[in-house]
Amino acid sequence: MTRKRAAVLISGRGSNMTALIEAAEADDYPAEVALVVSNRPDATGLERARDAGIPTAVVDHAPFGEDRAAFERALDATLREHRIDLVCLAGFMRLLSPWFVSRWSGRMLNIHPALLPQFKGLHTHRRALEAGAKQHGATVHFVVPEMDAGPIVEQESVAVREGDTEATLAARVLEIEHRIYPRALRALAEGKIGPAAATGQAPAD
Numbered sequence: 001m002t003r004k005r006a007a008v009l010i011s012g013r014g015s016n017m018t019a020l021i022e023a024a025e026a027d028d029y030p031a032e033v034a035l036v037v038s039n040r041p042d043a044t045g046l047e048r049a050r051d052a053g054i055p056t057a058v059v060d061h062a063p064f065g066e067d068r069a070a071f072e073r074a075l076d077a078t079l080r081e082h083r084i085d086l087v088c089l090a091g092f093m094r095l096l097s098p099w100f101v102s103r104w105s106g107r108m109l110n111i112h113p114a115l116l117p118q119f120k121g122l123h124t125h126r127r128a129l130e131a132g133a134k135q136h137g138a139t140v141h142f143v144v145p146e147m148d149a150g151p152i153v154e155q156e157s158v159a160v161r162e163g164d165t166e167a168t169l170a171a172r173v174l175e176i177e178h179r180i181y182p183r184a185l186r187a188l189a190e191g192k193i194g195p196a197a198a199t200g201q202a203p204a205d
């Protein structure tokens with residue numbers, strides 16, 4: 001089995017990244033986490049990745065200022081240098097342009113802490129509580145240019161409990177995230193979902 005080379009893109013603590021790294025340690029897992037990239041040099045997830053022996057890279061967005069295209073070219077170049085096949089956004093807090101998204105189309109997943117198409121964007125747990133939602137959850141989806149709008153790959157729900165706070169709800173949703181993201185990456189790496197099923201190739205230059 002040739003394992004797909006996955007990169008995990010983070011901006012923070014990287015608990016989903018850790019879940020992917022741990023899943024990929026299984027002999028029969030069809031992907032390896034070949035690279036962790038952070039756009040923030042101080043992301044605590046970087047340390048966790050290094051501890052796990054995973055190559056890391058920092059592509060800091062700050063020096064690029066408003067020049068998002070240049071930042072994305074640097075990010076894209078880093079992924080290509082490491083011969084990455086698949087990209088997993090895991091708490092990566094930068095919006096990606098149609099140019100970048102199209103380069104990784106069908107090969108890039110994101111995890112969102114809500115039952116999409118409900119509660120796109122930020123502060124999903126607070127908004128679910130304010131809306132009186134009875135069910136909440138997490139979704140893994142393909143990345144398309146429109147934020148949190150791509151085809152859904154995996155989704156699981158959790159009941160909202162009486163007395164839930166943002167923190168208690170977030171903690172239960174996070175357990176779901178750590179379960180569904182490894183499942184989604186497995187499906188993508190095995191070519192069971194998405195355009196990778198058709199070609200199995202890295203994106204063309």
Ligand code: GRF
Pocket residue numbers: 010012013014015016017045090091092111112113177
């Ligand atoms: C997760 O809740 C993820 O769904 C959201 O950002 C959070 C990242 O957490 N996109 P972590 O860095 O994976 O711990």
